[in-house]
Amino acid sequence: MRIGEVAERAGVPIKTIRYYEEIGVLASARRLPSGYRDFEPEVVERLRFVRASQALGLTLGEIREIVAYRDHGDAPCAYVLELLRHRRDQCAARIAELRLAEQALDALVERSAHLRPEDCPATGVCHLISREA
Amino acid sequence: MRIGEVAERAGVPIKTIRYYEEIGVLASARRLPSGYRDFEPEVVERLRFVRASQALGLTLGEIREIVAYRDHGDAPCAYVLELLRHRRDQCAARIAELRLAEQALDALVERSAHLRPEDCPATGVCHLISREA
DNA sequence: CTTGACTCTCCAGTGCACTGGATGCTTTAC
DNA sequence: GTAAAGCATCCAGTGCACTGGAGAGTCAAG
Incomplete structure (x- = not known):
């Protein structure tokens, strides 16, 4: 899936998606031979997660921590809970x-x-x- | 009165006072022959006004408007009231x-x-x- | 006369989350 | 085949309110 479709499905601007990748909130996307980013469909879900977390007042820095846990294979529950309480x-x-x-x-x-x-x-x-x- | 004393009396950092002058929240101070700023005692009161306004959630831009009214000789009441309501x-x-x-x-x-x-x-x-x- | 505190200007950076624009390659539609 | 849409990078700017540091001049005490 290319960036435009992801942007549309998730309701997030293209620029913002590239920015999220840059700061590590999204993993670096695979590339097509053309150089275009090629996203898994799951990234749409992850973007919704990011937006939901933001709506709760979490910063992108915190969100990056949460997804880093997950991407290391650990459940971020305890950390998330601490953040939520705070x-x-x-x-x-x-x-x-x-x-x-x-x-x-x-x-x-x-x-x-x-x-x-x-x-x-x-x-x-x-x-x-x-x-x- | 020099900037350090003003800063101490008003409880505002020196840097911040210079910054306020730069953006027009404070009028440009008179200068001593040395080049040092020479403030009227009233500036302490004005700084307190600025801080009180900030505490109410007004921006420095809005505060600048208010003091500009006053400095043009008009009472800013109506404008202030509108800001406060908003x-x-x-x-x-x-x-x-x-x-x-x-x-x-x-x-x-x-x-x-x-x-x-x-x-x-x-x-x-x-x-x-x-x-x- | 020297030391240290105070002040000056100017430039640049902070934090947060984007956003815009220039420039150029790729893909799609007709 | 060509034009439009889509995507890429890179740099820079936004808004708000400061804040830090370099480098240099000024003032007061001993």
Whole structure:
């Protein structure tokens, strides 16, 4: 299967597939006499795996580690589990941060309803934000 | 005030201050005969404003716009308000995304408690993740 | 007067994940 | 046979916000 078909089936740009190969997320593809890459059909599945992992917040570096385990013949389960746990914690932490920011933003937007531009002091940049400091 | 003192008072690295000046987040500082930057004390306040804005998720590009309003003599209130609203909506959207990812990760971690490595199929990379696709 | 701390500019690199463009060979369709 | 589509490599750029280092000038203390 040539790169264009893989790209279409997996829904990943051609450039990206070559990039994945370059950084080791995909193994180097076999070549046709023409020099064209010749992929196994399984690579489509692997690309979906990569995209699914990305959607969960794993980095390409982590994904490369996972597929390296598999390509060495080991089941990556324990490593994957560790990554997933870590990533879940990061998620939770990030959500907490964003909630705080959201609340602060909400309070600011709310407060602005009660302010008139004339109340702006001449000093500083914008007391809407800087009073927050 | 020289750059080192500003850096210390505002808690911002020297390099970063020069960078802010370069991209227009800070106005170009006056210079001493030696060539050293000579800052007004107010720049410390402005740096705090920049950091507070960043903490709310505004980009340096947006912050530059805000201070540009102020430096042209206009109160940036309306513009700031628009940014804040937009940013709040982005925040909410991102939180929703992360919640989904968190739930998926949680389900995966949970499920892994009931799987043994022996159950791993030989094909694919890791069915823990790829079944999710 | 020397040493060390401070500052200057300029260039380049980081991290992450791509993306674009130039240039040229190969394959496919008509 | 020719034109278009597909593929190849290589280099370089994107966006964001810095960060590091080289090489050189300046200032304060002893």
